[in-house]
Amino acid sequence: MPRRGARRVTRIQEDAVKKTARIAAVAAIAALALTACGDREDNGDEGSDNNSPTATTTEESSPTDAGTQYTDFKACMVSDSGGFDDKSFNQTSHDGLEAAAEKYGVQTSEAESSDPSQFADNIQRLVDEGCNQITTVGFLLGDATEAAAKKAKNVDFAIVDFAYEKPPANLKGLTFNTAEPSFLAGYVAAAKSESGVVGTFGGLNIPTVTIFMTGFVQGVEYYNEENGAAVEVLGWDVEAGDGSFTNDFEDKTAGQSLAQTMIDNGADVIFPVAGPAGLGGLQAAQDADAWGIWVDTDGCVSAAEYCDSLLTSVVKGMDVAVEQAIVDSASGQFNNEVYTGTLENGGVSLAPYGPEADIDEELSGKVEELKQMIIDGEITVG
Numbered sequence: 070m071p072r073r074g075a076r077r078v079t080r081i082q083e084d085a086v087k088k089t090a091r092i093a094a095v096a097a098i099a100a101l102a103l104t105a106c107g108d109r110e111d112n113g114d115e116g117s118d119n120n121s122p123t124a125t126t127t128e129e130s131s132p133t134d135a136g137t138q139y140t141d142f143k144a145c146m147v148s149d150s151g152g153f154d155d156k157s158f159n160q161t162s163h164d165g166l167e168a169a170a171e172k173y174g175v176q177t178s179e180a181e182s183s184d185p186s187q188f189a190d191n192i193q194r195l196v197d198e199g200c201n202q203i204t205t206v207g208f209l210l211g212d213a214t215e216a217a218a219k220k221a222k223n224v225d226f227a228i229v230d231f232a233y234e235k236p237p238a239n240l241k242g243l244t245f246n247t248a249e250p251s252f253l254a255g256y257v258a259a260a261k262s263e264s265g266v267v268g269t270f271g272g273l274n275i276p277t278v279t280i281f282m283t284g285f286v287q288g289v290e291y292y293n294e295e296n297g298a299a300v301e302v303l304g305w306d307v308e309a310g311d312g313s314f315t316n317d318f319e320d321k322t323a324g325q326s327l328a329q330t331m332i333d334n335g336a337d338v339i340f341p342v343a344g345p346a347g348l349g350g351l352q353a354a355q356d357a358d359a360w361g362i363w364v365d366t367d368g369c370v371s372a373a374e375y376c377d378s379l380l381t382s383v384v385k386g387m388d389v390a391v392e393q394a395i396v397d398s399a400s401g402q403f404n405n406e407v408y409t410g411t412l413e414n415g416g417v418s419l420a421p422y423g424p425e426a427d428i429d430e431e432l433s434g435k436v437e438e439l440k441q442m443i444i445d446g447e448i449t450v451g
Contacts, residue, residue, distance in 0.1 A: 138174040139399035145178045145200035146391075147191045149207030151318045151344045152181050156371040157364060158318075158344050158387070162206045162229050165391025172392075175399060188213040196221045202398040204229065204391050208277040215240060225403045227394035229387050230277040232407045241403065243390040245410040247364075248284030248451035249443050250383045250419045251340075253436050254362050255288020257380055257422075258338040259300040260432050261360060268303040268331030270313040270324070270350065272343035278314075281342040281364060281383060283307050284450050291439075291448070303331045315346040324349030332357045338380065340364075351375040360426075367420040379423035386416045413444045 146166045153163040163179070170177045178198055180191035188210050195203050196217065202225040205214045211231040218226040218240040225239050232242035258267045269285050271278040282305040289302050304327075305312035313331075315323040328339045328350035338360040341347030347364065354361040355378040361368070364383045369376035390408055397403045410416015419436070422428045442448045 137400070139396075140174040140176070142173075142202070142399040143176040143178065143198070143200045144169055144202045144204070144395040144399070145195040145198070146180070147188065147195065147203065147205045147210065148179070148181045149209055149318070150182055150184060152183070153179065155318070155345045156348065156368075157366060158229075159206050160371065161366045161385065162204065162387045162391050165388035165393075166204065166395070168388060168392045169395040169399075173396060173399065175395060185209055189216070192217045196224055200224060202227070202395055202403075204394065206387075207231075208275050225394075225398040227391065227398075229391065236405045236407075238405050239403075241394055241405050242407040243387070243394060243410075244407060245385045245387070245390075245417050246280075246412075246451065247383055247385055247417050248280045248287070249412045250417045251281045251284030252288035252291070252443065252448070252450045253419050253439055254340065254381060254383050255285035255290075255302075256292045256439060257288075257428070257432065257436060258285070258340065258360070258362060259289040259292035259298065261380060261426070261428075262300055262338050264335045264337045265299065266301045266303060266331075266335035267338040267340070268313075268328065268334075268336035269340040270304045270315065270327045270331070270343065270347075271341075272315055272318040272346055274311070274314055278342050279305070279310070279312075280451060281340075282312065285340050287450055301335075303334060303336055315343050318344035318346050320346050321349035321352070325353045328353035329357075332359055338362065348372060348375075351378065354378050363420075369420070369423060376423060377425050380426045380428075381422050382420035384418045384420050386410050386418070390416065411444075412440055 144166060146163060148159045151159050153159050166177055169175050178195060178200060180195055182188055182191055192203060192205065192213055204227045206229045208230045210228060214226055214228045215233060218237045222239055227241045227243055229243045232244050267289060269282045271282055286302050286305055286307050289300050292298060293300055313327050315327060324341055324343055324346035331339060332353060339350045339354045340362045341350030342364050351361040351372060355375055360380045361375060361378050362380050362382065363372060365385050367384060368379050368382045390410060443450055
């Protein structure tokens with residue numbers, strides 16, 4: 070299924086890209102530190118040289134005084150399965166821990182989990198090490214984190230991708246409305262599909278995975294309605310709440326097999342939401358000269374070997390949210406109010422388009438329009 074010209078472009082992948090994104094998001098989250106609703110003034114977006122729908126330019130700022138150091142403070146982290154080098158979920162969260170250490174001098178410790186049975190023991194080990202703050206990474210750690218927070222009341226806890234109706238005073242949820250940028254990605258996928266079929270699959274059928282898939286499907290449906298098209302989505306039925314899953318986040322072969330089945334059934338865009346297993350989906354797309362869309366972080370930075378096959382990536386600012394939670398704890402400003410990253414506050418975004426995506430001004434402008442409509446509440450996603 071041909072989709073690209075012969076000319077191949079290599080994107081410069083410098084740390085500046087990552088730093089700029091983090092700076093912009095830090096500024097947004099800092100404004101939210103003491104509120105649950107996440108409202109702020111919109112500073113506006115300025116497109117990058119490849120018409121990124123969310124690339125922003127802002128003056129450098131940080132969660133607190135850049136000169137402040139917390140060398141006596143110990144921040145720690147427990148991973149979900151997949152480890153801290155998964156090029157996605159755990160790794161992006163871990164970047165926030167590393168940023169806090171680099172900028173503010175906090176001490177750090179960490180525990181990698183390879184199985185859910187290790188969650189409680191890993192958290193307890195870090196409590197016993199004397200950690201002042203512990204971040205757990207992932208929806209599946211919800212119960213273990215709450216139990217630990219209720220027991221170790223002198224430790225501040227933050228958890229990525231989980232929120233509690235009545236959290237303990239020392240437990241903060243860090244959540245992200247990834248349906249919003251996934252909607253934009255779905256619209257782009259439908260617009261770029263030549264076969265009229267696109268596919269998505271997840272690691273597990275859990276809300277923090279399916280929220281991406283639902284937004285993606287809704288974006289495709291919106292494209293169809295606006296353009297009188299009939300682009301089909303394989304892999305997720307929103308109403309039935311069922312679809313295609315690898316049933317873990319580590320098996321790259323399973324991800325590749327699922328994606329290949331979708332490609333064999335006509336899909337020319339693949340949107341995996343499965344951590345390292347999703348890398349198999351990108352491999353299948355690359356091998357078939359199809360498009361891929363990555364999640365959690367900019368795939369052209371974290372999974373650069375697939376960059377030329379990427380349309381874009383759906384980004385969660387987990388690194389910035391984690392860093393902010395650590396600094397809030399170290400500075401005595403910690404609270405248990407849920408943080409939710411949105412397109413409006415910069416906590417979620419669409420990454421710059423891939424170097425071969427060839428997104429024209431009309432489509433780029435439409436994505437910007439849709440983004441603003443979501444922010445303004447004219448389009449409800451999720």
